[in-house]
Amino acid sequence: MRDATPGPVRDAKLLPARHSKALRAKPPGARSTVCRNGRASVSDAPAEISLNRPQRWISPGAGYHHPIRKRQSTAALQNVAELPRTMTRLRFGVRRCAAFHRACVMERAADLPTSGSMKDFRKMKQCGEKITALTAYDYPTARLLDESGIDIILVGDSVGMVVLGYEDTTDVTLDEMLHHTRAAARGVKQALLVADMPIHTYDTPEQALETARKFINAGAQAVKLEGGVDRVAQIEAITQAGIPFMAHIGMLPQTVREQGGYRIKGRTQSEVEALLADARTVEHAGAFSVVLEIVMADVAKQITSTIGIPTIGIGSGEHCDGQILVTHDLIGLFPWFTPKFVSPEARVAEEIRRASRAFIERTRGASGVGDLPVIPSGVEEPRSSN
Ligand code: KIV
Numbered sequence: 612m613r614d615a616t617p618g619p620v621r622d623a624k625l626l627p628a629r630h631s632k633a634l635r636a637k638p639p640g641a642r643s644t645v646c647r648n649g650r651a652s653v654s655d656a657p658a659e660i661s662l663n664r665p666q667r668w669i670s671p672g673a674g675y676h677h678p679i680r681k682r683q684s685t686a687a688l689q690n691v692a693e694l695p696r697t698m699t700r701l702r703f704g705v706r707r708c709a710a711f712h713r714a715c716v717m718e719r720a721a722d723l724p725t726s727g728s729m730k731d732f733r734k735m736k737q738c739g740e741k742i743t744a745l746t747a748y749d750y751p752t753a754r755l756l757d758e759s760g761i762d763i764i765l766v767g768d769s770v771g772m773v774v775l776g777y778e779d780t781t782d783v784t785l786d787e788m789l790h791h792t793r794a795a796a797r798g799v800k801q802a803l804l805v806a807d808m809p810i811h812t813y814d815t816p817e818q819a820l821e822t823a824r825k826f827i828n829a830g831a832q833a834v835k836l837e838g839g840v841d842r843v844a845q846i847e848a849i850t851q852a853g854i855p856f857m858a859h860i861g862m863l864p865q866t867v868r869e870q871g872g873y874r875i876k877g878r879t880q881s882e883v884e885a886l887l888a889d890a891r892t893v894e895h896a897g898a899f900s901v902v903l904e905i906v907m908a909d910v911a912k913q914i915t916s917t918i919g920i921p922t923i924g925i926g927s928g929e930h931c932d933g934q935i936l937v938t939h940d941l942i943g944l945f946p947w948f949t950p951k952f953v954s955p956e957a958r959v960a961e962e963i964r965r966a967s968r969a970f971i972e973r974t975r976g977a978s979g980v981g982d983l984p985v986i987p988s989g990v991e992e993p994r995s996s997n
Contacts, residue, residue, distance in 0.1 A: 745764060745935065745938045755798075763803045764804050765807065778934070781868060783809045789825060792804075804833070808834055814846050819846075826934050833855035833957065839888065857900050858896075861904040863904070875905045876905060889916050899920060903931060917932055
């Protein structure tokens with residue numbers, strides 16, 4: 612486990628951003644932050660400690676970025692109270708920055724060592740670079756998506772329907788989600804791994820934080836839960852502990868039973884207002900992005916242009932900053948139901964059926980013993996996947 616104890620912190624200096632020499636001269640592992648008002652601050656604390664940055668010290672609407680490294684020490688998330696004095700000094704630097712410059716946008720300097728997984732999603736939004744996200748619940752799928760260059764992999768509680776055979780996500784348990792998160796985490800090197808917090812694991816802020824920490828310990832780098840205004844205390848408990856958080860508003864699958872189905876959101880003026888309030892709230896609570904699930908396309912567009920964090924749409928039209936899909940829908944691996952907004956790119960279920968029939972035929976072949984290839988005796992087949 613990586614030692615998360617912060618190194619010595621130079622008093623965070625405020626430097627004009629054009630002093631790029633100063634930025635370039637910073638020691639390895641140093642972080643710099645650049646404000647929109649053209650001032651930069653440099654500290655030589657290791658990037659990992661930013662996990663402990665309480666979001667309330669950053670002005671509402673300020674950018675939230677994630678200069679943490681993949682597989683960061685989870686100790687950093689648990690020992691906030693025990694952090695040494697140097698940490699307090701760094702916090703003071705960050706707070707001072709936020710206090711002096713309300714519109715401060717913290718950005719990772721381009722020359723910092725990047726984690727690969729923690730992209731600056733807010734910057735991608737600003738540049739119009741679309742964010743891509745897909746679900747994975749196991750090692751091979753996570754690894755294949757990761758190798759394909761996807762930005763975000765979500766261990767979604769949709770696992771309940773497309774893998775576990777439940778009717779909806781409301782039967783998914785925390786243990787099941789942790790199990791799948793651990794499997795997916797083993798396959799991810801580049802993408803940001805986000806884990807879904809299942810229903811009734813975030814009923815209170817304390818429970819939400821405890822659950823979020825379990826997911827970080829299982830290998831997730833961020834967590835997601837459903838809700839906006841009604842969940843602000845839970846979201847703040849998570850973000851103020853420094854855990855990256857993805858919000859989810861619009862149609863909330865964990866409420867499907869109360870709602871009586873998967874209904875599009877944003878049809879009425881009151882729904883539009885509620886969605887806008889949710890979006891603003893989750894941004895201010897420190898979310899780094901927000902999933903918009905089956906929201907009217909024009910409302911998704913309005914939300915996208917209103918908030919500073921990226922919107923990741925699912926069935927919410929083309930104007931979101933990114934798109935997410937359940938991988939089983941995308942590749943045609945759950946043929947019994949495909950949402951209307953999905954155009955599958957493959958027919959994997961058909962391939963499985965075809966291969967399975969071929970195997971049955973070969974096994975029951977004309978000779979009676981089948982014609983499957985036989986490994987010569989004494990030859991061991993290696994099982995390594997690397
Ligand atoms: O559970 C899930 O897969 C999700 C996405 C579809 C957004 O929440």
